[in-house]
Amino acid sequence: MTVLRQYIILLAFALWQGGFFFYVSFVVSIGTDELGSAMEQGFITRRVTQKLNVLGAIVLVLFLCENRGWGRWSMWWCMVLMQVGLFYLHPRMESLLEIDVHHVIDRPRFYRMHRFYLWMSTFQWAFAMVWLFLTLRNWNRFRVSA
Numbered sequence: 001m002t003v004l005r006q007y008i009i010l011l012a013f014a015l016w017q018g019g020f021f022f023y024v025s026f027v028v029s030i031g032t033d034e035l036g037s038a039m040e041q042g043f044i045t046r047r048v049t050q051k052l053n054v055l056g057a058i059v060l061v062l063f064l065c066e067n068r069g070w071g072r073w074s075m076w077w078c079m080v081l082m083q084v085g086l087f088y089l090h091p092r093m094e095s096l097l098e099i100d101v102h103h104v105i106d107r108p109r110f111y112r113m114h115r116f117y118l119w120m121s122t123f124q125w126a127f128a129m130v131w132l133f134l135t136l137r138n139w140n141r142f143r144v145s146a
Helices: 002-035 038-066 070-094 107-141
Strands: none
Touching: 002 038, 002 107, 038 070, 038 107, 070 107
């Protein structure tokens, strides 16, 4: 059962953080080139981030079964705080968009929130990387030799 639980945790982590990392590393720039502007790409990204946020909340619940020790608990709480912030900001940014005509109503306000959203996403990713390191280290500690 332990190996199955660890396998599920790793798959969930890979889907969530791997998906996030792949999207920001490759898809955003390719989409911007193909669509002709960062704003057009942003209207796709708003839908992707909705899915990533829901996925993040689900994965964070799964991570609960692996939180032992202050390090992982600390990283988990930091990820949860970032996730709450992302859930809070997303609809507020979206309220500044006219989705049907791809127009930003209040650009300065939107871009201030967007910058904060990006920083929260980046910090959440960093906390997730530390959480993964601590988790793998813990799993290795209790590995049974064959």
